[in-house]
Amino acid sequence: xxxxxxxxxxxxAGTTYNLVFVPGxxxxxxxxxxxxxxLEAAGRLHDFDFRWHEILIGGVxxxxxxxxxxxxDLAACAAADAVxxxxxxxxxxxxxxxxxxxxxxxxALRKGLxxxxxxxxxxxxxxxxASSPVRESLLEGVDMMIVRELTGGLYFGKPSGQTDGPNGRxxxxxxxYTEHEIRRVVKLAFELARGRRKKLTSVDKxxxxxxxxxxxxxxxxxxxxxxxxxxxxxxVDACAMTLIQRPAVFDVMVTENLFGxxxxxxxxxxxxxxxxxxxxxxxxxxxxxxxxxxxxxxxxSAPDIAGKDIANPIAAILSxxxxxxxSLGQIAAAEAIERAVTAVLADGYRTSDLLSTTGDATGLKxxxxxxxxxxxxxxxxxxxxxxxxxxxGERAAASSGGVR
Ligand code: IPM
Ligand code: MG
Numbered sequence: 001x002x003x004x005x006x007x008x009x010x011x012x013a014g015t016t017y018n019l020v021f022v023p024g025x026x027x028x029x030x031x032x033x034x035x036x037x038x039l040e041a042a043g044r045l046h047d048f049d050f051r052w053h054e055i056l057i058g059g060v061x062x063x064x065x066x067x068x069x070x071x072x073d074l075a076a077c078a079a080a081d082a083v084x085x086x087x088x089x090x091x092x093x094x095x096x097x098x099x100x101x102x103x104x105x106x107x108a109l110r111k112g113l114x115x116x117x118x119x120x121x122x123x124x125x126x127x128x129x130a131s132s133p134v135r136e137s138l139l140e141g142v143d144m145m146i147v148r149e150l151t152g153g154l155y156f157g158k159p160s161g162q163t164d165g166p167n168g169r170x171x172x173x174x175x176x177y178t179e180h181e182i183r184r185v186v187k188l189a190f191e192l193a194r195g196r197r198k199k200l201t202s203v204d205k206x207x208x209x210x211x212x213x214x215x216x217x218x219x220x221x222x223x224x225x226x227x228x229x230x231x232x233x234x235x236v237d238a239c240a241m242t243l244i245q246r247p248a249v250f251d252v253m254v255t256e257n258l259f260g261x262x263x264x265x266x267x268x269x270x271x272x273x274x275x276x277x278x279x280x281x282x283x284x285x286x287x288x289x290x291x292x293x294x295x296x297x298x299x300x301s302a303p304d305i306a307g308k309d310i311a312n313p314i315a316a317i318l319s320x321x322x323x324x325x326x327s328l329g330q331i332a333a334a335e336a337i338e339r340a341v342t343a344v345l346a347d348g349y350r351t352s353d354l355l356s357t358t359g360d361a362t363g364l365k366x367x368x369x370x371x372x373x374x375x376x377x378x379x380x381x382x383x384x385x386x387x388x389x390x391x392x393g394e395r396a397a398a399s400s401g402g403v404r
Contacts, residue, residue, distance in 0.1 A: 019083070019323075020076055020082075022058075023086045035319065037377055048333075057105045058090070066100075082295060082323050113281075113292065116151045119148075120278075132270055138248070142247045148264060151257075156176075175209065182214065182215050187222055203260075204255070219233070275313075275353045278317075278318035280295055280322040290329045340379035350364050350365065
């Protein structure tokens, strides 16, 4: 499985892909609208297009249907080539006593589609080093892939919930894993490390948690098949510190669901903003074109800035590039989007999140969500003639840099 995105058959010209489009809540609809325009532009340039099926999931679905996700919408996601997702969550459902919450839909979607691995690449655009509160010299060489286990652990373990006990209210959440659940995500992480700098960091809390001790044991067992990959174990608390002190030491990191949720938000600080980091959620299922998957920014619905056209759409745009790479095998188009994002940032375009931490904003171009999307589309189109259409070129690109 050295080339997961392409091994199902690769690129075919003129293909129409079936994508489910899930705007969701808060800033979701804005960032993903910009991302969709970028995907469509990439399709025009690389000779494919999309059939979009839009559905409501999250707070908007509770409002419309009374449930965070309807069964038929889960079925539509399962039947599509991939799911392109905005964000979920609405403060109006934050009441801890609420019976239904928007986030339940995202968890049910991940579980229902068998998307056990969440890939969160973290790199720092050189021109954004000044946007990070972390000292610039520490950001040199930061390029990691966080592999977050996504359908087990604390998010799904049973029992979970609150009861009334003899001494008052009691509550429990359970960190449960089967051997199979650990092994498959760890194996994927080793595969990814093999295609990159060949270093894997497994993150756990083995000095306290039994679940982490089995996790560590299985990582060591899987390691036997990857003698070319250097393995290290780190405890999650110390790892959180190293992530800021020496972020460039990481290549691939694999960890339990909640640990990965927390560490990836922390890692986004390196990239300058939570609005920069994309993600791909994948499992075992393949379509005719690649791995079935769900693609979403790692950020949430940011209700405080929703509807103002100020959110950063780059995480959504880069999630679209991951969709092309992993689910559709359109490696050249994915790379073109990534280059266009780099070009636009180098040109000085900045949404407000990227400006707030920058000391000197001279020469920068403040833009809103849709204008940032337009700038990426324009950069894509202006570089369009430079693409490599040959299938050989696509495959070479896939095997060298496809696992990102
Ligand atoms: C993420 C988010 C989600 C999660 C929320 C919205 C349920 O924080 O994708 O990281 O915790 O997985
Ligand atoms: Mg999160």
